[in-house]
Amino acid sequence: MTCLIIDDEVQIRRLLRLALESRGHTVREAEAGQQGLQEAAFHKPDAVLLDLGLPDMDGLEVLKRLREWSDVPVLILSVRDQESVKVAALENGADDYVTKPFGTAELMARLTAITRRQRSVEVADVTLGPLHVSFADHAVTLKGVEIKLTPTEYALMKAMARHPGKIITQQALIKTVWPGLNADQTASLRVHVNHLRSKIGSEVEIRNEPGIGYRLLSAEG
Incomplete structure (x- = not known):
């Protein structure tokens, strides 16, 4: 599947790319919210990995705008571990939430789970x-x-x-x-x-x- 990473940290994008490509997935990247929305609109990814701390807009705003026209599975990646932030993300359409730093194996398992749920709904x-x-x-x-x-x-x-x-x-x-x-x-x-x-x-x-x-x-x- 094609995964879109929206994260301003180069190291995180590199780590995620290696993990995803090693499992046969195609990866696209964006370092800012607006760029990520454009990538999502033009390339229709199968999943989005979204950071909340972006340089041009808050990740929650990206999520809200994305949900206006897409039901693509979204996995939030963030250093914010407050319960209120997690609840806000889930209420605004996120499918799961992983706190940084994260284990690659757990992340891949969660990504697989949300995309599997999405496919079951679609078919x-x-x-x-x-x-x-x-x-x-x-x-x-x-x-x-x-x-x-x-x-x-x-x-x-x-x-x-x-x-x-x-x-x-x-x-x-x-x-x-x-x-x-x-x-x-x-x-x-x-x-x-x-x-x-x-x-x-x-x-x-x-x-x-x-x-x-x-x-x-x-x-x-």
């Missing part, structure tokens, strides 16, 4: 009662009959179907469906969820968790 289909969601075909069927969804409705269904039975917060859904849009989309989210409910019928439920978000589950769940 898996989800069946929930009579409802079937095919991520590969971008199709949703109910009792074998395809349901015609708008792009927004499909994006909502995909976000919830990836985590069946689990609550997806309103903000997480809004960021997924309307990335980079600053205006409050809570009302629009409610409208589109209602449209989606009317199309999937009563055997599958989109349950509202007041003030929190929604979850997708079978009517018996």
